[in-house]
Amino acid sequence: MxxxxxxxxxxxxxxxxxxxxxxxxxxxxxxxxxxxxxxxxxxxxxxxxxxxxxxxxxxxxxxxxxxxxxxxxxxxxxxxxxxxxxxxxxxxxxxxxxxxxQRRNFLRVLAELEMAVKVSDQIHFIAVTDDVSGGGISFICEPQVPIGLNTPISCWILVPFKNGVIEHIPLKGEIVRIKQLDTGKQLAMVRFIEITDRDRQKLIRFCFERQMEFRKR
CATH class of the missing domain: 2.30.110.10 (Electron Transport, Fmn-binding Protein; Chain A)
Structure with a gap:
């Protein structure tokens, strides 16, 4: 259109x-x-x-x-x-x-982005995203990380744009699914529960730019 x-x-x-x-x-x-x-x-x-x-x-x-x-x-x-x-x-x-x-149907793209995850004051770790959208993300982490279904987390994601700018996007989410991978690591799927409209638009913009890159290949 x-x-x-x-x-x-x-x-x-x-x-x-x-x-x-x-x-x-x-x-x-x-x-x-x-x-x-x-x-x-x-x-x-x-x-x-x-x-x-x-x-x-x-x-x-x-x-x-x-x-x-x-x-x-x-x-x-x-x-x-x-x-x-x-x-x-x-x-x-x-x-x-x-x-x-559409708000309920965000574009999702594969992307390996660095992120910091905080479960509690005592539990925090570094992970890498597997895919990203305006409504949620999934990330890969070590199997010993103590997370489970419905676990609330706070995240900070480093998002690079085509123009060279790197944004530091904070958000809060909830783990909705966990999958054990053949590598021994685990894949956690997260639904956003708290993110500003401005930061959500940044993620949507990143997804759009990444999709354009894929189409040019």
Whole structure:
């Protein structure tokens, strides 16, 4: 699914500046051509300031379709138009490059990310994720680690993005399943029970970027 004229496009700039990469902008889609999505100058909702974009800027974007479904895609600034107001041309994605994310059906990707897990003040350990989504994760740990079904845990995950930024994402979860692996280690599957919307969006963005990498291989 592709966006339509007059829809709002939400975006973040893939910047090596960590603070800049966290800022979300929004813009109205003014036109759609065979090769471009043409938008108005983006606005920072919090400050009310317009954001100047440059040719070659890489953006992580999403638009909201019926039912509140978020549709994510990556794009690049390809040019500009001088009309009554200045307009910005973005590379139009292929329909299959748009990823839909519903709150109850998060995209899940394979990923080995470093994480710290805390079960109690006395029990904490380092683990590696097996897969990641906006609603939960699974991780691999040593068999002697004392965890069981419904065990509440606190986690900190190191999440690297395409732009070189590494985020430190905290969350709380609950173990919903444990599987013994042939390697002798155990795989724990976790459902998030406490995570900020901002941090959840970071994980969704990571999953989207990772899926795009897989598709290019």
């Amino acid at each position: 592709l966006p339509k004229v007059n829809q709002i496009l939400h975006m973040q700039i893939n910047s090596i500046d960590e603070e800049e990469s966290k800022i979300e902008y929004k813009s109205r889609i003014a036109d759609i051509t065979d090769t471009a999505i043409v938008i108005e100058v983006p606005l920072n909702e919090k400050t009310g300031r317009l954001k100047k974009l440059y040719a070659g800027d890489e953006l992580s974007t999403f638009f909201i379709s019926d039912g509140g479904v978020k549709n994510y895609f990556s794009t690049t600034v390809t040019g500009f138009q001088e009309d009554v107001i200045r307009l910005i041309e973005l590379r139009k994605p292929e329909p299959e490059a748009v990823t839909q994310v």
